[in-house]
Amino acid sequence: VSCDEARPLLSAYVDGELDLLRSLDLEKHLATCASCSEARDALLALGRSLKGLREAPPEGLEERVRRRLRREGGGRPSPLPWGWAAAAVFAVALLYRPAPDEGLSREVVSGHIRSLLPNRLVDVVSSDRHTVKPYFHGLLDFAPPVPDLEASGFSLVGGRVDVVEGRRVAALVYKKRQHVVNVFVWPGRSSARALQDGGYSVLSFESGGFVFWAVSDLDQGDLRSFERNVVSALASP
Numbered sequence: 001v002s003c004d005e006a007r008p009l010l011s012a013y014v015d016g017e018l019d020l021l022r023s024l025d026l027e028k029h030l031a032t033c034a035s036c037s038e039a040r041d042a043l044l045a046l047g048r049s050l051k052g053l054r055e056a057p058p059e060g061l062e063e064r065v066r067r068r069l070r071r072e073g074g075g076r077p078s079p080l081p082w083g084w085a086a087a088a089v090f091a092v093a094l095l096y097r098p099a100p101d102e103g104l105s106r107e108v109v110s111g112h113i114r115s116l117l118p119n120r121l122v123d124v125v126s127s128d129r130h131t132v133k134p135y136f137h138g139l140l141d142f143a144p145p146v147p148d149l150e151a152s153g154f155s156l157v158g159g160r161v162d163v164v165e166g167r168r169v170a171a172l173v174y175k176k177r178q179h180v181v182n183v184f185v186w187p188g189r190s191s192a193r194a195l196q197d198g199g200y201s202v203l204s205f206e207s208g209g210f211v212f213w214a215v216s217d218l219d220q221g222d223l224r225s226f227e228r229n230v231v232s233a234l235a236s237p
């Protein structure tokens with residue numbers, strides 16, 4: 001078996017779809033051809049990567065692929081299957097990076113848990129948004145909106161200043177059926193995103209030029225309803 005014959009068979013080989021005779025021929029070639037066995041290793045790594053998307057990338061995978069791409073970029077043109085496999089492995093390695101939102105979600109969930117420790121929930125205790133809103137004056141470099149959601153079953157409990165990504169943000173606290181909803185608010189933009197994190201529901205959305213991250217042990221449906229009510233409250237203050 002030559003390299004040209006071996007390359008097209010590699011994919012079927014690593015998937016276990018090659019018949020025994022051709023597998024044996026191919027293995028004979030792989031035993032003596034470093035370039036084809038590297039291509040096989042890349043396909044195997046790709047297969048593992050796709051199976052374990054939630055796991056960390058294999059140690060050194062990205063560096064290995066980068067090195068290989070650099071080498072090939074300077075040398076002779078590579079056979080297509082290997083080049084394709086390398087690009088795919090590289091793309092998968094990039095997919096492993098946690099989205100920035102996952103880090104944020106971790107932070108707001110930690111903030112939520114911290115707030116449930118004794119005496120941490122609110123620094124200003126009031127169900128009146130006209131009391132809660134001025135509280136932030138001088139503590140934050142922005143004036144957070146404090147929507148009144150009483151009619152939709154979310155009672156304002158109060159607020160506090162919290163820290164997310166190293167900046168001070170407003171944490172508004174609401175309760176629905178005795179469940180605490182922490183809402184972290186700061187100016188900015190965000191696409192809507194719903195996550196489950198350690199048993200907590202997390203929902204981020206944007207309204208009126210502010211980013212909202214709501215965390216609670218309520219379910220996503222409740223947080224969606226929370227979002228709808230915030231958006232409509234801010235649209236008609």
Ligand SMILES: [Zn+2]
Nearest residue numbers: 003006033036
């Ligand atoms: Zn070969």
